Amino acid sequence: MPDSPIIEVVDLVRRFADRTVINDISFRIDRGETLVIMGGSGCGKSTLLRHIIGSMKPTSGSVKIFGEEITTMNEREIARIRGRFGMLFQSGALLASLTVGENVALPLVQHTKMSDDEIEEIVEQKLQMVGLTGFENLKPAEISGGMKKRVGLARALALDPELLFSDEPTSGLDPIMTAVVDQLTLKLTREAGMTAVVVTHDMTSAFRIATRMIMLGHGDIIAQGTPEEIRTSPNAEVQQFINGEADGPIPLNLSQDEHEHHRHVKPRPCVAARGRFHLKTS
Amino acid sequence: MAPIRIRFAIEGTFRFCRFASLVILRLRHDHVLKNYLQLNLNLLYWIFVAPFTGQFFDISQIFRQMVFIGVRATPMVALTAFSVGVTLAMQAAHSLQQLGAEIYVPDLVMVTLLREMGPVLIAVIVIGRSGSAVAAELGTMKVSEEIEALEVMAINPVQYLVVPRFLAMLVMLPALTIMGNYVGVFGGWAVCHFALNFNTAGYVLRALQSADTWDLYSGMIKSAVFAWIVITIACNAGLRVEGGAEGVGQATTASVVQALLAMLVTNAVLTGIFFFGG
Ligand SMILES: Nc1ncnc2c1ncn2[C@@H]1O[C@H](COP(=O)(O)OP(=O)(O)OP(=O)(O)O)[C@@H](O)[C@H]1O
Ligand SMILES: [Mg+2]
Numbered sequence: 001m002p003d004s005p006i007i008e009v010v011d012l013v014r015r016f017a018d019r020t021v022i023n024d025i026s027f028r029i030d031r032g033e034t035l036v037i038m039g040g041s042g043c044g045k046s047t048l049l050r051h052i053i054g055s056m057k058p059t060s061g062s063v064k065i066f067g068e069e070i071t072t073m074n075e076r077e078i079a080r081i082r083g084r085f086g087m088l089f090q091s092g093a094l095l096a097s098l099t100v101g102e103n104v105a106l107p108l109v110q111h112t113k114m115s116d117d118e119i120e121e122i123v124e125q126k127l128q129m130v131g132l133t134g135f136e137n138l139k140p141a142e143i144s145g146g147m148k149k150r151v152g153l154a155r156a157l158a159l160d161p162e163l164l165f166s167d168e169p170t171s172g173l174d175p176i177m178t179a180v181v182d183q184l185t186l187k188l189t190r191e192a193g194m195t196a197v198v199v200t201h202d203m204t205s206a207f208r209i210a211t212r213m214i215m216l217g218h219g220d221i222i223a224q225g226t227p228e229e230i231r232t233s234p235n236a237e238v239q240q241f242i243n244g245e246a247d248g249p250i251p252l253n254l255s256q257d258e259h260e261h262h263r264h265v266k267p268r269p270c271v272a273a274r275g276r277f278h279l280k281t282s
Numbered sequence: 283m284a285p286i287r288i289r290f291a292i293e294g295t296f297r298f299c300r301f302a303s304l305v306i307l308r309l310r311h312d313h314v315l316k317n318y319l320q321l322n323l324n325l326l327y328w329i330f331v332a333p334f335t336g337q338f339f340d341i342s343q344i345f346r347q348m349v350f351i352g353v354r355a356t357p358m359v360a361l362t363a364f365s366v367g368v369t370l371a372m373q374a375a376h377s378l379q380q381l382g383a384e385i386y387v388p389d390l391v392m393v394t395l396l397r398e399m400g401p402v403l404i405a406v407i408v409i410g411r412s413g414s415a416v417a418a419e420l421g422t423m424k425v426s427e428e429i430e431a432l433e434v435m436a437i438n439p440v441q442y443l444v445v446p447r448f449l450a451m452l453v454m455l456p457a458l459t460i461m462g463n464y465v466g467v468f469g470g471w472a473v474c475h476f477a478l479n480f481n482t483a484g485y486v487l488r489a490l491q492s493a494d495t496w497d498l499y500s501g502m503i504k505s506a507v508f509a510w511i512v513i514t515i516a517c518n519a520g521l522r523v524e525g526g527a528e529g530v531g532q533a534t535t536a537s538v539v540q541a542l543l544a545m546l547v548t549n550a551v552l553t554g555i556f557f558f559g560g
Contacts, residue, residue, distance in 0.1 A: 055430055075438075082436040093431035096423070107435050110442075155435075 004067055006031050006163060006195050007052060012061035014047060021047050022058070023219030029212075034189045034196045036206045038241065039216030040250060045199045046090055048216070049165055052197070053087060054078045066163075083111060085163035086156030090171075090199075092148035094140040100127070100151050101136030107158045126154040131180055146172040153181065157188070164188070164196045170205050182208045203242050207231070215241065217250065314522070321440070321518045325448055328441045343446035351412040351447065352454025356461065358407050363462035366399050367391060367469025375478055384478050388485050389492030391470035395463055396497040397557070402549055404462045405508040408455055409541045413516040416447055417537035420520025421530035429521065444517045448510075455509035456502050463501070500556045507552065508545050515541040 005028040014022040021044040029035050037045050050056040052063055054070040063070050065081060073081070094103045104123045108114060114122075127133055130150035140148055153169055169185070170178040182205050188194040189209075200206050206213065207227050214224040215238055223230060223238045230238060240248030328339060374390040420443060423429050429439050467489060474480035519537035523529045 053434055055433060079436040079438070082434055087431075087434045089427055089431055089434075091427050093427040095428050095431070096426070097419075106437070110435070110437050 005029055005064075006033075006066060007197070008062075008064040009052065010062045010064075012048075012051060012063060013059045014044075014051060014056070015059045020219050022051070024061075025216075025219075025221055027214060027221065027224065029195065029197060031195055032189065032193055032211075034185065034198065034209050034211045036210040036213045037197065037199045037216065038201070038206060038213060039222075040241070041201075043216050044219060045216060046167055049087075049167055049197070049199060053082070053085070053165060083159070084161060085165065086159065086161035088149070088152045088156045088164070088166040088169055090167040092140070092145075092152040094148055094151055094155070096140050099137050099139055100132070100143065103140070103151060104155045104158055107155065111159060122158065123154075126157055127151075129157070129184055130154045131177065144172075146174070146177060149173065150177070150181070153184075160192075162194060164194055165198075166196065167199045168201065169198060170200060170202050178202065178205055181205075185209050203244070314518070317522060318514065318518050321444070321521070322514055324440045325444060325514065328438070328445050329449070332441065337441070339441055339445045343442075344449050347446045347450035348454050351408070351416070351450050352458055355408060355411050355454075355458060358411060359404050359458045359462050360465045362403055362407050363395075363400070363465040364469040366403055367395065367466035367471075368473055370394055370399065370466070371470040371473035372477075375473065385488065386492075387474055387478065388470060388480075388488040392467060392489040392493045393497055395466040395470075396493055396501045398501075398549075398553070400459050400463045400466060401501045401504040401508060402546070404459050405455065405505065405512060405545050406542065408451075408458065408509075409512050409538055409545065412451070413512045413541050414534050414538050416513065416516040417520040417534045418530055420517060421523035421533045424521060424523045425526055425530060439521065444521075447517060448513050451509045451513035452506060455512070456505045459501060459505040463498075500552075503556075504549060504552050507548060511544050511548060512541045515544060 007029040009028070010026050012022055012025045013020070025048070037048065039045050047056065051058050052065060052070075054063075054065075054073065058071055061071075066084065068077075068081065070078060070081060094100075095106070098106065101120075101123050104126055105119050108119045108122060112119075123136065124133070127136065130153050132147060132150055132154065135143060135147065135151075140151070143151070149169060149172055153166065156164060156166065164185075166185075170181055173181060185196055185198065186209055189196050189211075196209070198206075198209060210227045212224065212226055213230045215222045215230070217237060223233050223235050225233070230242065233239065236249045240250055328337075333339070370391045371387055374387045375384055378384050378386055378390070420429075423443075429443075432439050432442060470489075471480075471482065471485050474485050475482060516537045519533040519540070523533045
């Protein structure tokens with residue numbers, strides 16, 4: 001079945017306590033696509049990814065990945081599926097006790113029967129792809145935030161997955177490195193046929209790599225379509241977002257009246273910030 | 283000045299009570315007990331079942347953990363055991379001298395160390411040093427998404443992180459206990475030799491005669507059981523951390539408190555079974 005979707009999300013809902021973060025989202029991703037997910041900070045992009053990869057369970061709805069329902073799977077089945085995709089976390093999520101090289105080698109050591117020499121060669125090659133040759137022996141604590149991102153990307157690509165999730169792969173990177181990472185994504189998707197789901201705030205990079213885009217807001221899909229459709233979208237929120245304007249229809253929580261759901265708890269930030277033992281000395 | 287001090291006292295007491303109740307209440311609220319049993323079952327699966335389906339755990343990790351958990355604790359264990367041996371000998375000498383029975387000092391040191399003081403005190407040291415370190419390390423990994431990353435790479439955190447620590451602890455705590463026993467007996471010898479004018483051969487002979495192998499074995503069984511308790515509680519606390527650095531701190535404290543309580547209660551039960559049952 002060549003044209004069955006690689007990922008199919010149907011009526012996905014997720015609530016945390018009384019807050020609905022994802023409210024009835026449905027979309028599909030076909031093989032070979034590069035889907036860019038956009039949306040304001042805190043609108044639930046990372047949470048959406050976590051549901052797709054099965055590390056969070058939805059309140060209701062279904063997520064099919066490679067044609068299999070992941071929301072009802074047990075740990076072992078999920079592990080089998082996870083062998084087929086790579087994931088770059090927003091924070092990099094490198095293992096602090098391992099060096100950069102060991103981090104990239106980890107999936108290879110755990111999931112393949114390759115010899116040490118073969119693994120070393122692949123590690124070197126993957127690090128070279130993200131511009132980090134020569135950093136194999138440093139610990140994650142000794143490299144910068146942008147470098148951690150790139151190591152995370154190298155690790156996600158170590159097993160040559162057919163599907164890649166990346167959560168803000170280019171945040172914290174300089175424009176040149178951003179272009180390098182984008183080109184890498186393009187090469188892997190257009191030439192090697194990988195499917196990619198990329199969360200990003202970086203509009204330049206989004207329009208460079210996307211074949212389709214989804215914009216989230218208020219837990220819903222505000223707009224979706226090809227980059228061209230998004231660029232020319234009549235939706236005011238989309239235009240505000242891609243042009244990066246402070247004035248517009250998107251609520252920013254910059255004033256009091258947007259806080260209805262937090263009203264009943266009177267915030268007293270100064271109490272905790274000063275420390276509970278703070279005594280007025282007067 | 284005075285009212286301020288009173289306020290401090292009241293607030294301090296309040297915070298302490300709240301903390302104590304949190305530690306105890308956590309047991310009920312967060313289903314800690316259920317999680318804990320689940321972790322134990324998982325652990326048994328990865329040690330005894332999974333290797334037969336071709337999923338081996340990493341042996342080299344075990345040695346690495348043995349160094350962290352055990353080898354680095356030897357100086358502290360040695361110092362503790364020596365002090366305990368000296369203290370036991372002095373107390374014994376003080377009481378036995380009044381009966382004119384100093385000759386029994388080695389017996390007392392030996393038996394007390396092998397049966398009770400050795401396993402318990404060395405477990406206390408290991409809880410404070412290695413148990414808390416494991417809880418803090420795993421907790422930090424949890425809050426920095428490392429555990430989640432492992433899961434997403436289809437690497438089971440129990441297999442990759444808990445199994446090596448568990449096996450390392452299961453080997454190292456009894457090993458440390460054996461070493462501690464030697465050092466403690468040596469401490470007893472120091473007192474007997476320098477203060478009570480025992481000759482060395484007499485002390486060794488007396489000590490060996492007084493203890494039978496069951497004294498040693500019972501201590502070893504205890505210490506293996508303690509190892510199990512300490513490391514599973516520490517790993518469980520670490521893997522369940524929520525809420526940033528503060529959560530890591532709370533989990534570490536909770537793991538130490540829970541491990542200490544569980545260890546001491548278990549010790550009482552085991553002593554009951556071993557020496558009071560028949
Ligand atoms: N474990 C959780 N418990 C409670 N609320 C959560 C949890 N995880 C996420 N949330 C809430 O879900 C919302 C979306 O979070 P998420 O991390 O998905 O945002 P995001 O779109 O990735 O933002 P950013 O662009 O800043 O990374 C936030 O309001 C957050 O408070
Ligand atoms: Mg995010």
